[in-house]
Amino acid sequence: MNQADFINQLQELALGTRLKRLSDTLMGDVAKIYKDEHLDFEPRWFTMLYLLNKEKSLSIIEIADRLKLTHPAVVQFANQLKSKKFVLEKKDKKDARKRMLAISNKGKLVVEKLQPILIQIENSTRELLQESGVDLLYSIEKVEKSLLTQSMYNRVKSGLKKHLLSEVKITPFQSKYRTDFKLLNEGWIQKFFTLEKSDNQILSNPEKYILESGGAVFFAVHQKKVIGTIGISNHGKGVFEVNKMAVAEEFQGLSIGAKLLTEAISFAKKKRAKQVYLESNTKLRAAIHLYDKLGFKQVENFNSSSYKRTNIKMTYALN
């Protein structure tokens, strides 16, 4: 293509724009043709009137569904077509909300008058496609079908997620990340609960309260920024406790918690853990869901916790 055609140079990046441009060209030309015939008729009404010409009578929503338009668009067209007396309306007998639309005789006449033009548009389009030697209609249909299985939004989103995740590195404790450990955890605790004494102790001095007794702290790092953390305490006799797990809000929902928790569990396994448990609160739906997914089971009756907020205890099934 033309060297100056920047949009075409962008290739896949500007597919939407290119489709739009082609569509605008085609629809603009058709609109001009309608105008030339100076029928008192707007091209945008065509699909709707044509539909009503095939069907007895339809409600606003039914039309919107068939034409894949929003209902306000149909309401607007309906009012315009009604004022031109191309359609008639009456209330549905069984449902007083519904406004049933049907084509009028005047409407039928326009469709009939339009017929030769429509046939010509159809033929010219077919000719254009044949001349181009590509089955554009088939291509569109295929792409539409693929989009039905997964939308562009989801494709890009999950692609971004994968990419981001591949960039996130898990590292063991480093003293330069002490403040991150504290701030990330204070974040969620203060959002949902209140800081307790043991929180302050552990967060201010993880070395003393987690590492020295044989536990560990891990960080999730993305582009030199700490975006998540987890602690695992060693209570002796093979008993480990997962705690102080936090992921920065803007990175939540990206399975970073899962990555951290997996790391903590494998640490415990390496230390020949006999039991791994955690205490939490059912308010933290996302966290509980994650624990559940990774294999933690709720302990029915339990007591003694260092935190007021605890209302659930879960243990990990070591094989």
Place this chain on the structure above:
Amino acid sequence: MNQADFINQLQELALGTRLKRLSDTLMGDVAKIYKDEHLDFEPRWFTMLYLLNKEKSLSIIEIADRLKLTHPAVVQFANQLKSKKFVLEKKDKKDARKRMLAISNKGKLVVEKLQPILIQIENSTRELLQESGVDLLYSIEKVEKSLLTQSMYNRVKSGLKKHLLSEVKITPFQSKYRTDFKLLNEGWIQKFFTLEKSDNQILSNPEKYILESGGAVFFAVHQKKVIGTIGISNHGKGVFEVNKMAVAEEFQGLSIGAKLLTEAISFAKKKRAKQVYLESNTKLRAAIHLYDKLGFKQVENFNSSSYKRTNIKMTYALN
């Protein structure tokens, strides 16, 4: 496809609408993704900023050309991008009309931030197209190229013209068309000149003034309606004169005049004409052009005409 999808059922007739729908879906999803990243950035600015990121500095019109947008669209984007400080502007030194736009550092930063998303959009789109198993980009390019050689408008227009022409029948004089003969001719004479005595005579009684002396009158009939007429008078000794040619305004420009004139000439030939001439006025540009095209040559010096409006005489070169 879904039985309820009326637009797809229309096939070639609704190609534009389908392209638009697909484009809207894709572009809407991309817009949603930008929004999710809450960059202070509108998707519609993207192509322009991206272009400015590649080029040093461009004027409004240059950008419009490159992006195939209208210049007011670019003016609007430029103002928005300027107020967000994504672009800088300065006047061209040589041309005080031109407003040269360049990307700012802030703008470069956004493009950089956008980069991973752009790459993902590109990848996901490529994936979508591969999954669909069709080369949509190639198809679009092909169709665009075909449209460059002839626009949809011209295709449909010439198709309609051909179709209409195929429906127009030329018939010899019939008395039921007498009024049409009169009215059609009075139309153009009164529009450009004034009716003269001989006009009234011939138009009121073509049988006497044209037919009885061995001339002929033909009609162009479309769907039982007379839309054009021509007379050819036999002046004796093999001399024939074409006159009273008229085509209804709404059917002008469709070569119906050519059809009538050809018929008249072949009538004269059948009658072993030695000379066929006509008198006209240079005001009637379209008619003169037609005579010229069909082989009539201007007679340099001539006198004696039955009409005041005559200022040109042409003869047909009989082989």
Place this chain on the structure above:
DNA sequence: ATACTAAATGTAAGTACTTACATAAAACAC
């Protein structure tokens, strides 16, 4: 130098929709 045309930009209003919100009737839950 003057007059005209053309080019570059700007502005207003329209177009073909959309999203967001409002309202009324119907359907359902209990």
Place this chain on the structure above:
DNA sequence: GTGTTTTATGTAAGTACTTACATTTAGTAT
């Protein structure tokens, strides 16, 4: 039957442009 949710429709305002028109400056002809 009463309250709540859902469905069908309507309305207002926004969006991403366009067309039509206006203004200013440049270029060209005389």
